[in-house]
Amino acid sequence: MRVAVVTAPEVVELRAEPAPSVGPDEVLVEVGACGLCTMERRLYLGEKRFYPVAPGHEVAGRVAGVGDAVAGLAGSPRVGDTVTVDLLTRCGTCASCRRGRSALCKRPQGGALSDGTVSFGAGLADSVVVKASQAYVTGRAPIEHAAMGEPVACVVHSLRLGGLRAGDRVAVIGAGYMGRLHLALARQAGAESVGMIDVSTGRLAEAEAAGAAWTASPGEAVERGGKQDLVFVTAGAPGALETAVSLCDDGGTVVLYGAFAKDLSVEVSPDAIHHHELSIIGVYSQEPEDWRRAAALIASGVLAADLDALVTARFALDDVAEALKLAATTPVYRVLVGGR
Ligand SMILES: [Zn+2]
Numbered sequence: 001m002r003v004a005v006v007t008a009p010e011v012v013e014l015r016a017e018p019a020p021s022v023g024p025d026e027v028l029v030e031v032g033a034c035g036l037c038t039m040e041r042r043l044y045l046g047e048k049r050f051y052p053v054a055p056g057h058e059v060a061g062r063v064a065g066v067g068d069a070v071a072g073l074a075g076s077p078r079v080g081d082t083v084t085v086d087l088l089t090r091c092g093t094c095a096s097c098r099r100g101r102s103a104l105c106k107r108p109q110g111g112a113l114s115d116g117t118v119s120f121g122a123g124l125a126d127s128v129v130v131k132a133s134q135a136y137v138t139g140r141a142p143i144e145h146a147a148m149g150e151p152v153a154c155v156v157h158s159l160r161l162g163g164l165r166a167g168d169r170v171a172v173i174g175a176g177y178m179g180r181l182h183l184a185l186a187r188q189a190g191a192e193s194v195g196m197i198d199v200s201t202g203r204l205a206e207a208e209a210a211g212a213a214w215t216a217s218p219g220e221a222v223e224r225g226g227k228q229d230l231v232f233v234t235a236g237a238p239g240a241l242e243t244a245v246s247l248c249d250d251g252g253t254v255v256l257y258g259a260f261a262k263d264l265s266v267e268v269s270p271d272a273i274h275h276h277e278l279s280i281i282g283v284y285s286q287e288p289e290d291w292r293r294a295a296a297l298i299a300s301g302v303l304a305a306d307l308d309a310l311v312t313a314r315f316a317l318d319d320v321a322e323a324l325k326l327a328a329t330t331p332v333y334r335v336l337v338g339g340r
């Protein structure tokens with residue numbers, strides 16, 4: 001089978017890899033589509049230099065083989081099912097995993113191809129093998145939607161830890177792909193209103209078409225949207241945390257979802273946090289219960305229009321170089337690779 005390997009900045013090749021064998025508790029998945037995320041973009045551009053590497057962690061496909069121990073097991077995927085696949089490895093053994101916080105697993109992630117090349121998912125390939133427990137059935141949902149299982153699970157995690165309840169007033173800073181998924185899922189969860197904040201007027205117009213109750217630049221957010229119960233920061237720009245805190249009503253929560261520069265620090269008022277019972281929390285990655293909910297939401301079709309609007313382009317695996325180039329050089333929502 002073929003697997004895409006990035007060997008240097010802006011250099012990607014398709015390598016031949018032995019067909020993977022399926023262990024007793026694993027499934028073989030023929031990749032139908034794999035989304036290109038920030039990780040793939042950074043590896044391709046050389047912002048993260050780690051070569052050679054086989055990226056691609058947002059995978060969905062069709063189950064083509066099932067291990068003996070899970071074949072016919074109630075609830076486990078069967079041959080022919082469309083699944084969205086969790087390619088992260090969680091050890092179950094470290095302190096975080098034992099506390100039920102497996103998103104923070106302390107064991108290093110990643111595997112290896114047959115020649116030792118480091119794999120961060122290796123989902124830009126004809127097929128992947130994964131534990132059956134990490135493949136979630138997505139029913140009749142289109143493969144493009146199923147391939148959004150990982151980011152949707154991350155946003156489910158974000159809403160869960162943020163404590164979103166129906167009736168909450170919500171603002172989202174950053175109207176890119178992750179911001180738009182927050183918009184879609186917060187609306188689906190019964191938010192009273194979801195406002196979107198961004199510096200790009202183009203993205204704000206698209207967010208409004210997608211159901212944002214109001215849109216604003218960071219400087220106009222409080223005036224436009226008023227005070228909020230929950231503010232999600234999906235774009236970790238300087239000033240974003242301060243904007244989020246200024247938007248929070250009494251008892252409100254700021255959820256830091258997007259990555260910030262490592263050396264950035266900001267001033268916040270401990271007194272304001274105390275007197276107004278504000279919470280500032282970080283969220284990272286996802287956990288199995290988030291995957292289960294994400295797959296169910298995708299399968300149900302309630303997010304179909306939202307997810308359709310976020311598919312920027314889809315390429316065949318042969319054209320992976322072109323796909324990475326598009327994902328890396330242009331502001332896009334999601335570029336998908338595979339199938340066809
Ligand atoms: Zn991702």
Ligand SMILES: [Zn+2]
Nearest residue numbers: 091094097105
């Ligand atoms: Zn662990």
